[in-house]
Amino acid sequence: MKPRQVLEIFTAAQRRTEPKSLVILRAFIAVLFFTILICYIFIQIEDVRLDTPIFSVVQSHDEESIIPIPNVYFEYDHPFTIACQINGRLTKTLPEDCLTHLQQPELSLTDKGVYKGAFKANGLKFIRSDIEKIDFTFTVNNLTEILSDDIGIEIRIFDSEAQDPLDIKNFKETNVHVIDNFLSLIDLNMYHIFSQQHHTVELSRIKRKIAKEFWWNILGIPPIFVDETHINSHLEVHPLLNAPTNSYSKLTFVMRTWRVPLEKEQKAKTLFDTVGQIAGVAGTLSLLYAFLFGAGPSAIQSWGIVQKMKCFGIKKGVRKHINRRYPRLPFIHTSEDGKDNENIKENNLNDYDEVIERLDAVERFLKEYVVDADFLAQLEKLDNENKNRF
Known part of the structure; x- marks a missing residue:
């Protein structure tokens, strides 16, 4: 469980990009994993401190x-x-x-x-x-x-x-x-x-x-x-x-x-000997969190098994939330009538405002769930500052 992942949970809650039930579940699992990691570190430190020297x-x-x-x-x-x-x-x-x-x-x-x-x-x-x-x-x-x-x-x-x-x-x-x-x-x-x-x-x-x-x-x-x-x-x-x-x-x-x-x-043990064990536990908890909730906004696979569950209304809540925030998604509308599909495509190409709205929804979706765009925003800010200087 990485500290950055814990911050992402509360950031998502503030931006309201996820259903409330999912945010609460994320927070509970994050606190649980973080507590497990802290307890394991404490046990390892005590084990090293109480290690009896041998001759x-x-x-x-x-x-x-x-x-x-x-x-x-x-x-x-x-x-x-x-x-x-x-x-x-x-x-x-x-x-x-x-x-x-x-x-x-x-x-x-x-x-x-x-x-x-x-x-x-x-x-x-x-x-x-x-x-x-x-x-x-x-x-x-x-x-x-x-x-x-x-x-x-x-x-x-x-x-x-x-x-x-x-x-x-x-x-x-x-x-x-x-x-x-x-x-x-x-x-x-x-x-x-x-x-x-x-x-x-x-x-x-x-x-x-x-x-x-x-x-x-x-x-x-x-x-x-x-x-x-x-x-x-x-x-x-x-x-x-x-x-x-x-x-x-x-x-x-x-x-x-x-x-x-x-x-x-x-002494048989030092803290440096336990670094690998602590890193292993931290990595295991991080992988388990990614399996449950996805790898986060900086990876392609954003959602985990929890978002697909039917219990607790999580799957239903996620679907309603995405439909409410991104009304022009999914990317491609399908229909049983092939002619209707051609008419939809022709109408979308002609409707400039609808295309702009769809692209805006796609961009927001990618920023919030797939791509970490903060670094790009910083680059853009620096470029603007350099232009203003000259």
Whole structure:
């Protein structure tokens, strides 16, 4: 449904070149088609706006020789202590050195009855040729008394060189989409470790390019990207063997792979992708309108199927309207008597006024239903102005 066709309907109504019933039907169909087109455009825009970006690998994996040891947060309903040790093929870190990176569990002021601790790597790294794992040992007093309602020690693992999802107040980025992406990592590597078990967590690292979302990105303009990393993990559980008294459980971090893939966030749709669909719907509605009411004053076939219908009195109304406005049409009068036809032709040729009237009716009919003569009228106006100048 083209806007020009909508204007033609109201122009026809003002000039009264069509029956009132036909003008009303045209207006109703035009408004209906125009509403359908606007609703479809709105749906397409919302579909693009709400399109969820996806991450895809944009290049081959590169193997790293050094990967940062992650930060770990611990939470438990009972008092407990943590010991840690970093073991390597060539280097062995003393327990005292590892303890400097530990924050022993303390009773939380915000979450009553919960003890929270943490391990902050602060530059410690896994080295492919040497250090490949780190061990944590948990000790709990009165172990036998708490096992009846034990829910385990909760741990959360985060990349030590990325922004901390638990520290949202100090985020460097203010873009809402980037913040939401970081917050989605809070529960990605969350586990519960239980008594008398040895938990092994295999780690891998992923680099990401996160898109900063702005309204103009839906037009296909490339977004600005933020480089970040996060940890992916897999937990395996084994029996705890040869454990000292009051040992609750043991936790070991090892590197599963040294390959670090690069993922880039991209939207699957833009507004430019939907232009063809919108144009297709607009073209279909326009063709349907032409089928119902004709192609308009700028085409040879002016009338459509509606003008030929017998229902609603449209066909009858059109016939009465044309007979009233163009009394000398149709172009050729027929009769069963061939002689009468010859007399009619001879009389029409001799009657100059009748010929002029017939030509005037034909010209008005062509202007109103077949030919768009506005451009010719503009040319004539320009010619007259040029003649008056000289």
